[in-house]
Amino acid sequence: MISVDAYRGIVTDLLGHARITAVPLARAAGLVLAADLSAEVALPPFDNSAMDGYAVRAADVAETPVTLPVADDIPAGRVDVAPLAPGTAHRIMTGAPLPPGADAVVMVEHTDGGTTDVRIDRAAAVGNHVRRTGEDVTKGSLALHAGTVLGHAQLGLAAAIGLAELPVREPLSVLVVSTGTELVTAPEPLRHGQIYESNSVMLAAALSGLGCRVEVVRSVVDDVGEFRRIVEPKLAGADLLITSGGVSAGAYEVVKDALSTQGVEFRKIAMQPGGPQGCGRWNGVPVVTLPGNPVSVLVSFEAFLRPALLSAMGHPDPERRRVRARLTEELSSPPGRRQFRRGYYTQAEGEVTGQVGPRGGPGSHLLAAFTQANCLIVLPEEVTSAPRGGEVDVLLL
Ligand SMILES: Nc1nc2c(c(=O)[nH]1)N[C@H]1C(S)=C(S)[C@@H](COP(=O)(O)OP(=O)(O)OC[C@H]3O[C@@H](n4cnc5c(N)ncnc54)[C@H](O)[C@@H]3O)O[C@H]1N2
Numbered sequence: 001m002i003s004v005d006a007y008r009g010i011v012t013d014l015l016g017h018a019r020i021t022a023v024p025l026a027r028a029a030g031l032v033l034a035a036d037l038s039a040e041v042a043l044p045p046f047d048n049s050a051m052d053g054y055a056v057r058a059a060d061v062a063e064t065p066v067t068l069p070v071a072d073d074i075p076a077g078r079v080d081v082a083p084l085a086p087g088t089a090h091r092i093m094t095g096a097p098l099p100p101g102a103d104a105v106v107m108v109e110h111t112d113g114g115t116t117d118v119r120i121d122r123a124a125a126v127g128n129h130v131r132r133t134g135e136d137v138t139k140g141s142l143a144l145h146a147g148t149v150l151g152h153a154q155l156g157l158a159a160a161i162g163l164a165e166l167p168v169r170e171p172l173s174v175l176v177v178s179t180g181t182e183l184v185t186a187p188e189p190l191r192h193g194q195i196y197e198s199n200s201v202m203l204a205a206a207l208s209g210l211g212c213r214v215e216v217v218r219s220v221v222d223d224v225g226e227f228r229r230i231v232e233p234k235l236a237g238a239d240l241l242i243t244s245g246g247v248s249a250g251a252y253e254v255v256k257d258a259l260s261t262q263g264v265e266f267r268k269i270a271m272q273p274g275g276p277q278g279c280g281r282w283n284g285v286p287v288v289t290l291p292g293n294p295v296s297v298l299v300s301f302e303a304f305l306r307p308a309l310l311s312a313m314g315h316p317d318p319e320r321r322r323v324r325a326r327l328t329e330e331l332s333s334p335p336g337r338r339q340f341r342r343g344y345y346t347q348a349e350g351e352v353t354g355q356v357g358p359r360g361g362p363g364s365h366l367l368a369a370f371t372q373a374n375c376l377i378v379l380p381e382e383v384t385s386a387p388r389g390g391e392v393d394v395l396l397l
């Protein structure tokens, strides 16, 4: 048996780093920037008005009211702005370039709004309603650094500094395959002995949520020839194959039988659920084989797949937030295994340490209980009993 942490390291190394590629801004949301970006233009790129009003010299409006001739009209977008002569005003709109010589803007509400002459009713200090060049970003400075997750604000900034595409870590393409002769998919009717397939649906949703591209094979029967015939041709376009089922100790372990001769190593991890696991390469493509129980799939995803995938796609912090919480009831755990129990965490206002209670028992078939959980309770390898009121680690989902 190897530890969860050691296995997580093995899976992380197996996935390596996703390729770097350039994508248009419209396809970059949620991806991770792969290089530092410096600003080729300053923001704002030129001194401009923050208000609709009049560009003036502050000295000309020190005594009010004062009437000045309106020598020019500057809408936003004008590129041929003439200098402001002393003793005159230019009508100016928000975002329009400040004419050379002007050092302040008086908002239209503080004037009579004239177009040939304007009466200014309030004095304006130097810099009044002026947005200076480079106030937000200076030209040549670092605008976004490598490892930044590209959310809407980051993409907006990239657009504002004139970029059309960005270097990103490519989303991984993952092939998900569920195995088991007992599996059927709706609307097929269930016969006694059959179950509806759910693992591939969960994995596909979880992987899409991380930004992966996903292809799914909903069910492959427990036949090695059939498994190879269906799955092997699909490997070519995949960065990772994830299977579920067929890895434990039974007589019909299709994944283990098909892949243990192909470079995939099967072993037990010191965790519950999710003990039986396999990983390696098949035709050069990374493979992670999960046990079939639905909760084992989800816990495996949290324990090592999610962090490994996020690291591969360049995320700076692939960890779930971990907090301490007081148990609302006693829990037991097998010796020598890290147990992940489904839990519900709450923290009352003003409370330093929150509370957590289990949802469902330890059984890896209890999928409904998972849907009521918002965290995983982590009971370390050396713990066999955690008392009510005792503190435990909790991973917030
Ligand atoms: N003699 C032993 N038996 C088992 C051991 C063991 O160590 N010795 N380990 C147990 C543990 S722990 C687990 S977990 C399972 C893992 O077994 P497999 O990976 O071979 O999974 P299956 O037997 O194919 O399936 C287990 C369970 O999950 C259901 N299943 C499978 N795929 C799906 C799916 N896509 N959607 C919904 N449900 C699925 C399947 O019907 C089984 O009930 O082995 C234990 N046995």
Ligand code: MOO
Residues within 6 Å of the ligand: 271, 272, 273, 274, 275, 276, 291, 293, 295, 296, 363, 364
């Ligand atoms: O490891 Mo199994 O996943 O405990 O049920």
